[in-house]
């Protein structure tokens with residue numbers, strides 16, 4: 001007899017970059033969660049998380065107030081939040097945490113929220129897609145849905161920073177030797193390619209991309225060079241749309257600023273899984289990544305082992 | 309973006325502790341734990357390519373050199389990657405300290421124009437990266453999604469709520485929101501006149 005579990009439900013926090021610049025990630029996430037029987041609930045009227053390194057650097061109380069407003073939308077419905085962005089995850093998770101431990105901050109935030117008839121109560125949990133896939137669904141169940149293993153595809157990873165750091169607070173993975181994101185990506189059947197600078201930041205965070213694009217791209221360039229030193233890869237996979245933007249569109253910008261050409265296909269982990277689950281790239285619009293639109297190019301289908 | 313070379317030595321008779329107290333209140337409560345081992349700067353990808361030195365900034369802060377620290381443009385090269393925070397043996401939480409110092413810098417008027425503009429976008433549209441062109445709505449449709457997502461982009465009441473928060477918290481005046489808005493309106497008027 002099959003025991004039936006209640007369908008897990010999560011409030012789906014979109015943020016800015018996924019719905020407004022990389023909608024293929026949103027579509028892929030909807031396909032993958034649908035396949036896995038995870039229900040995503042709309043967060044009507046949610047705003048920017050707001051960007052932790054940007055707003056958190058400007059004014060901590062305003063940052064926490066806008067983040068808390070987003071949290072109250074999920075609190076009202078009583079389900080946890082999930083998001084596919086390391087930055088949104090950091091903002092919402094950190095704010096949720098800080099508002100639990102810092103009473104003074106909570107008081108000031110709730111004074112701001114009182115203006116709009118809301119109150120932070122601290123009753124829900126904030127997760128990343130990776131957490132849902134690994135902890136709620138489980139890797140065995142994910143593996144069971146892989147009908148098109150990406151065998152022979154050489155995959156470099158960019159786990160990014162804010163899902164697992166700061167390590168002492170997030171308590172998710174060993175940030176010096178992480179394995180969870182790798183294990184998740186390996187369910188796709190692609191082959192993991194290690195490279196020296198895998199754990200270095202993409203360079204976009206902390207308001208640096210806005211402050212000085214060239215410096216931020218210099219981080220990104222170092223990562224590509226490190227992948228080349230390791231013998232290259234067919235794809236780069238990340239759990240974050242801001243990292244994806246920096247690595248994907250960043251290749252066009254690096255070419256403009258440094259005269260070096262890289263042509264890596266950069267996939268969000270949900271796009272990787274959508275392919276492995278048998279969805280065609282056209283079902284979620286893989287070729288709408290900004291790199292392709294700007295270069296008038298397409299994904300390197302032969303390297304991906306799938307057809308357009 | 310670099311600081312000018314320091315022309316002469318800064319004489320410190322007695323460290324001024326008021327800056328440290330400010331940092332402690334603004335999100336960096338452990339700043340005084342720092343024993344200057346340099347693990348943070350040795351781990352820092354920003355320091356590897358710019359003149360941003362997190363250890364030096366913390367030392368200067370501990371000595372009360374507030375103006376020198378908050379006015380330095382390189383303060384904005386930290387990507388908040390938290391590598392230093394994960395490695396600091398003294399639980400200084402250097403990333404949090406840098407964010408606290410940035411908060412103080414902004415409160416005292418040191419903010420880059422580009423950062424002001426990004427901040428204003430959230431007040432204007434509810435999103436730092438807004439759905440501000442038809443291209444983006446069409447892009448969504450082309451991947452099989454509704455043109456406008458269920459976030460603030462299609463819900464003006466949500467943006468109104470953000471405005472109420474930023475007015476109340478003083479963020480509007482901190483970033484000079486009204487001045488920016490008036491300048492943008494004036495520019496649009498001029499353009500309309502010419503056009």
Ligand code: SF4
Nearest residue numbers: 342344345346348396
């Ligand atoms: S790693 Fe920690 S203790 Fe060492 S210099 Fe940096 S902040 Fe100070």
Ligand code: SF4
Nearest residue numbers: 352386387389390392
């Ligand atoms: S968080 Fe900032 S200071 Fe710390 S290692 Fe990363 S870039 Fe450097």
